[in-house]
Amino acid sequence: MSILVNENSRVCVQGITGREGLTRTRLMTEYGTSVVAGVTPGKGGQEVLDVPVYDTMFEAMDATKNDGGIDISVLFIPAPLVKSAALEAIEAGVKLLVIVPDRVPIWDVMEIADAAKSHEAAFLGPNTLGAVTVDQAVLGMMGGTAASAKDFFKPGKVGVTSRSGGITSSIAYYLSRAGIGLTTICHVGGDSIIGLPHPEIVKRFEDDPETEVIVLFGEIGTSQEEGVAELMVKKEVTKPIVAYIGGKGAKEGTRFSHAGTIIEGGKGTRDGKIRALKGAGAYIVEDFDDIPKVTSEVLASLESN
Amino acid sequence: MARLFEYQGKEILSRAGFAIPEGKACTTPEEAESVASELGGEVVVKAQAWTTGRKAKGLLKFCKTPEAAKEAASELLGQVVTNFPVEIVLVESKLEIDRELFAAVIIDATAQQPMIVFSSLGGTGVEDIAKSHPEAISRKHIDIKVGLRDFEARELVRVTTLDRKFYNKAAAALVKLYKAARLSEARSIEINPLVITKDGKWVAADCHATVDDYSVFRHPELGIEIARELDHPITMLERIAYNVEKSDYRGTFYFFQMDQDIPENGKNTNGEDVIGFHGAGGGGSMMSMDGVGKHNFALANFCDTSGNPPASKVYRAAKIILAQPNIRGYFASGSGVASQEQFHSARGFVKAFREVGLQVPAVIRLGGNREEIAIEILRTYLADIGVPVEGYGKDDSAVFCADRLRKLVEEGPYNPKGPDPISNPDEPEDPYTFKTLTGSLTIDHAKCSDCESKPCVDSCHPNILEVKDGNVVLNISDEEAAKGRCTECLACEIACWTAANQAIKIDLPIDGLPEYLKEIKDSAPQEVS
Numbered sequence: 001m002s003i004l005v006n007e008n009s010r011v012c013v014q015g016i017t018g019r020e021g022l023t024r025t026r027l028m029t030e031y032g033t034s035v036v037a038g039v040t041p042g043k044g045g046q047e048v049l050d051v052p053v054y055d056t057m058f059e060a061m062d063a064t065k066n067d068g069g070i071d072i073s074v075l076f077i078p079a080p081l082v083k084s085a086a087l088e089a090i091e092a093g094v095k096l097l098v099i100v101p102d103r104v105p106i107w108d109v110m111e112i113a114d115a116a117k118s119h120e121a122a123f124l125g126p127n128t129l130g131a132v133t134v135d136q137a138v139l140g141m142m143g144g145t146a147a148s149a150k151d152f153f154k155p156g157k158v159g160v161t162s163r164s165g166g167i168t169s170s171i172a173y174y175l176s177r178a179g180i181g182l183t184t185i186c187h188v189g190g191d192s193i194i195g196l197p198h199p200e201i202v203k204r205f206e207d208d209p210e211t212e213v214i215v216l217f218g219e220i221g222t223s224q225e226e227g228v229a230e231l232m233v234k235k236e237v238t239k240p241i242v243a244y245i246g247g248k249g250a251k252e253g254t255r256f257s258h259a260g261t262i263i264e265g266g267k268g269t270r271d272g273k274i275r276a277l278k279g280a281g282a283y284i285v286e287d288f289d290d291i292p293k294v295t296s297e298v299l300a301s302l303e304s305n
Numbered sequence: 306m307a308r309l310f311e312y313q314g315k316e317i318l319s320r321a322g323f324a325i326p327e328g329k330a331c332t333t334p335e336e337a338e339s340v341a342s343e344l345g346g347e348v349v350v351k352a353q354a355w356t357t358g359r360k361a362k363g364l365l366k367f368c369k370t371p372e373a374a375k376e377a378a379s380e381l382l383g384q385v386v387t388n389f390p391v392e393i394v395l396v397e398s399k400l401e402i403d404r405e406l407f408a409a410v411i412i413d414a415t416a417q418q419p420m421i422v423f424s425s426l427g428g429t430g431v432e433d434i435a436k437s438h439p440e441a442i443s444r445k446h447i448d449i450k451v452g453l454r455d456f457e458a459r460e461l462v463r464v465t466t467l468d469r470k471f472y473n474k475a476a477a478a479l480v481k482l483y484k485a486a487r488l489s490e491a492r493s494i495e496i497n498p499l500v501i502t503k504d505g506k507w508v509a510a511d512c513h514a515t516v517d518d519y520s521v522f523r524h525p526e527l528g529i530e531i532a533r534e535l536d537h538p539i540t541m542l543e544r545i546a547y548n549v550e551k552s553d554y555r556g557t558f559y560f561f562q563m564d565q566d567i568p569e570n571g572k573n574t575n576g577e578d579v580i581g582f583h584g585a586g587g588g589g590s591m592m593s594m595d596g597v598g599k600h601n602f603a604l605a606n607f608c609d610t611s612g613n614p615p616a617s618k619v620y621r622a623a624k625i626i627l628a629q630p631n632i633r634g635y636f637a638s639g640s641g642v643a644s645q646e647q648f649h650s651a652r653g654f655v656k657a658f659r660e661v662g663l664q665v666p667a668v669i670r671l672g673g674n675r676e677e678i679a680i681e682i683l684r685t686y687l688a689d690i691g692v693p694v695e696g697y698g699k700d701d702s703a704v705f706c707a708d709r710l711r712k713l714v715e716e717g718p719y720n721p722k723g724p725d726p727i728s729n730p731d732e733p734e735d736p737y738t739f740k741t742l743t744g745s746l747t748i749d750h751a752k753c754s755d756c757e758s759k760p761c762v763d764s765c766h767p768n769i770l771e772v773k774d775g776n777v778v779l780n781i782s783d784e785e786a787a788k789g790r791c792t793e794c795l796a797c798e799i800a801c802w803t804a805a806n807q808a809i810k811i812d813l814p815i816d817g818l819p820e821y822l823k824e825i826k827d828s829a830p831q832e833v834s
C-alpha cells in the first residue's frame with residue numbers, strides 16, 4: 001500500500017513531447033511507473049520512449065480502455081495552457097492530476113478545482129515536483145532521474161508531505177540515509193491554491209496501513225498546517241506527525257518565491273502554526289537536521305508500545 | 306500579488322461599468338491644477354500610496370480652488386510613505402455623501418473559490434464593523450462557472466441591515482464588482498467606502514486591489530511593469546533581473562536586494578559581513594538563509610533560480626548578484642537534494658565567475674542529481690582564479706556550508722586573478738554564428754582547423770553540432786537552435802576552452818547591466834594616490 005500512486009497505477013503524460021515531458025517520462029518509466037499514454041495535440045500517432053502519443057485525452061482514454069484506462073495524468077504544459085489541459089483530463093474521466101508547472105494563473109486554478117470537484121477528481125499542485133511511492137512509481141519529476149531516485153529514497157514506513165519540492169526530496173534522502181524508509185513522499189505544491197494541501201495528504205496517509213509516521217514540512221502562509229492540527233484534534237488523524245516549519249529568517253510581508261508564502265494578518269505565521277500543531281500533539285522539530293533523529297525516536301516508541 | 310494604486314483599481318472597476326468619481330491621476334502640481342479647474346468645484350487630492358487611513362495621515366487634501374489643488378499636490382508629491390516616494394496624486398471631484406458602505410471580492414484559498422463580502426456600513430475598517438455590527442455584513446462564495454447572479458446578489462444584501470429601497474442598486478453594483486474582479490483576474494478588490502451620493506449614485510470612493518502575478522501577462526491593460534510585491538521602490542538591478550526573468554520562460558529567477566548600501570569594508574551597521582545569496586527553490590532558499598544567519602552574515606540580496614533553469618539563467622543570476630559592490634562572499638545553496646541536474650548550474654557559475662573575475666570567496670552547495678559532476682566542474686575550472694570556490698553536495702548541510710564560507714572569509718585577503726573568461730577573447734577571423742533562445746553562439750572556424758578531436762561536438766548533450774567539411778556546424782536549422790534546441794548549457798564553450806582552442810563565444814547579454822556597472826564604477830570614490 002501507499003498513497004496516490006503505486007506500481008499498478010496507469011499513468012498518462014500530457015505534454016509528453018516537450019523538453020520537460022520527455023525527460024521526466026524517461027524518469028517515470030525507468031523507475032517503474034506504468035506510463036500507458038502520452039498526449040500532445042498535433043503530435044498524435046507517434047511513439048515516445050515506447051509510449052503511444054495521442055492528440056486528445058479522450059482519444060487516449062479510448063485507446064487504453066480495454067487495458068484499464070488511465071488513472072493519473074501528469075501535466076508538463078506551459079502555465080497559460082494548463083487550464084485547458086487539466087479540464088480536458090478531468091472531463092475525459094481521469095481521477096488524479098499532477099500539475100507540475102508553476103505560475104498557473106489563480107483564476108485558472110479555481111476553475112480546475114471546480115471541475116475536479118464536480119467530477120470527483122483530485123489534483124496535486126500546481127507547482128509541484130510530484131510524488132514518489134518508493135520502489136514503485138514516480139509522478140512528476142521528483143528525483144530527477146530514475147537512478148538518483150532509486151539511490152536517494154528507500155522503502156519503509158514513513159510518509160512525507162512537504163510544501164517545498166526540493167525539501168521533499170531532501171527530507172526523504174536524509175531519512176533514507178539514516179536508515180528510515182518511506183512509503184510515499186509528496187510535494188503538495190508551492191502555490192496558495194493547490195488541489196491536495198497537507199490536510200488531504202495527511203488524511204490519505206492515515207488511511208494507508210503501511211504508513212506509520214508522517215513527516216510534514218510546512219511554511220509560512222496559507223492555513224494548511226492549521227488544518228492538519230484540526231484533524232488531529234478531531235482525532236481524524238491519529239498517526240504521529242513530525243513537523244518542521246520553515247521560514248525563521250523570513251521578514252513579515254516579504255515574499256520568497258512561493259506565492260503561498262505570504263504572512264497575511266495574524267494567520268499563517270510560523271509561530272501560530274507551531275502552536276497549533278504542538279497543541280494537537282505533533283512533534284515539532286526546531287532544527288532541520290534533527291528530522292531523522294526525532295522521526296526514529298517516534299518510530300522506536302511505536303515499536304515499544 | 307502585485308498591489309495596485311487606488312486609481313488603477315478604479316480603472317478596473319470603471320471598465321466593468323462600476324461608477325467612479327470624475328478625476329485623473331497626475332504627476333505634477335501643474336497637472337493637478339489644470340485637472341482641478343477642468344473638474345470645477347471642490348476637489349480632493351489623494352496621494353497614491355500603499356497605506357490605510359490616508360485621511361488621518363494628511364495624505365488626502367480637500368481643495369476649493371485649482372490653486373489650492375496645485376499646492377496640495379506639491380506637498381504630497383515626493384513625500385515618503387512606507388518606504389515609497391509618492392509619485393502620483395489622484396485629483397477627483399468631491400463626492401456629496403449620503404451614506405457609506407463596503408464591498409469586496411477576495412479569493413478564499415482554502416475554499417478554492419472567490420468570495421464576495423458586503424457590508425451595509427462602511428468607511429472604517431471592516432474588521433471593526435464585523436465585531437461591532439456583525440448583522441451589517443454578509444458574505445458568499447461564488448460559483449466560478451456561473452459568476453455572481455443578480456438574484457444571489459439581492460439575497461446577499463437582503464440579509465444585512467441595508468434599507469430595502471437600495472436592494473436593486475446594491476445588487477447591480479455587486480454584480481459589476483465581481484465582473485471587475487473576474488475580468489482583471491484580481492486576487493482582491495476592496496471598495497471602502499462604497500458611497501451612495503446625495504443624488505442617489507453608487508460610486509467607489511476608494512479602492513484597494515491586488516492582482517495575480519501569474520496572470521498579468523494577459524492583462525497589458527493593467528500596465529504593470531513588475532508583477533511583484535516589494536517593500537521598497539524597485540532598484541535598477543532588480544529591474545535588470547526582472548527583465549531577464551521575463552524574457553526566459555525556462556525555470557524561475559527571482560531577485561531582490563536587501564541591502565543597497567553596503568559599506569566599502571563589506572560590514573553592515575550590525576557588524577555582520579554582507580554576502581551575495583543565491584538560493585534554489587523557495588523552501589531550500591529559506592532553509593539556506595537560516596543557515597547563513599547562524600554565522601554572522603547578512604544578505605545583500607535574495608535570489609532564487611529554480612524549476613530547472615538552464616545554465617544561461619544561472620550565469621545571468623550570478624552576474625547580477627556580483628554586480629553588487631562590496632559583498633564579502635558568495636553563498637549558493639538550495640534544498641540539498643535537488644531533482645535537477647546540478648551540472649547546468651555549475652557551468653553557469655564557472656562562466657560567470659571567470660568572466661567577472663570573482664574577488665571574494667564562494668561556497669556553492671549543489672546537492673542533488675549528478676552533484677559529483679557539478680562539484681568536479683567547479684573544482685577543476687575555478688582552481689586558478691585566486692580566490693577559493695568550494696563545492697558541496699547533499700551530505701553537507703547548509704549550516705556546515707555557511708560555516709565554511711565564514712572560515713574562507715576570515716582567511717582572506719586573497720589574490721584574485723581578475724577577469725579570465727572562457728569565451729573566445731579574440732575577434733573571430735572566420736565566424737560561424739547562430740542565435741540561441743536568449744543570446745548567440747559564435748565559433749571561429751579559423752581556430753578549428755588544427756583541432757583534431759573536436760570535443761565541442763561530443764560535449765553537446767542535445768546533439769545539435771556536427772563536423773561538416775572539417776568545420777563544426779549545426780545539424781539542425783538555425784530556427785530550431787534559436788527556438789531552444791540549443792539549451793544554452795555552455796558545455797561546448799567549456800569543452801573548447803579546456804580541451805581545444807577557446808574558439809567559441811556564447812554571448813548572453815543582460816540588458817542594462819553594462820550601463821549599471823559603469824554607473825557604479827563612476828560613482829565609486831576615486832582612489833587618491
Ligand code: SF4
Nearest residue numbers: 753756761801805808
Ligand atoms: S572544440 Fe573548439 S576548436 Fe575544436 S572544433 Fe570545436 S569549436 Fe573548434
Ligand code: SF4
Nearest residue numbers: 765791792794795797
Ligand atoms: S550548442 Fe550544444 S553544447 Fe553548446 S550551448 Fe548549445 S546545447 Fe549546449
